[in-house]
Amino acid sequence: MDRLLSSAAVVAPLLVLVAGVSRLGAPRGVSPWTLLGLLAILCAAGARGVGGYLEARLRPGTRALPYHRLNRLVYSPLSLTLAAAVAGAALD
16 A cells, blocks of 8 residues: 555656646647656656765765765766756757
């Protein structure tokens, strides 16, 4: 039952967002589902990018792993770059 509740907690706000976008009108004839997809990618990539810099505080055990160095030098900046590219594409 917990999985169903957590899934509903994610899906319900997304449906409300799509309904709001379609009621307000998407810019330049863009589908509201496309905007929802862009927003989901933006949120996921942005959260991954920012979370990568905070991970050492949340999971101190990762500091000893090579992953920690790669996370700060490669993975998090790439995620933030992807989020910025998606935001730029959405605003274009």
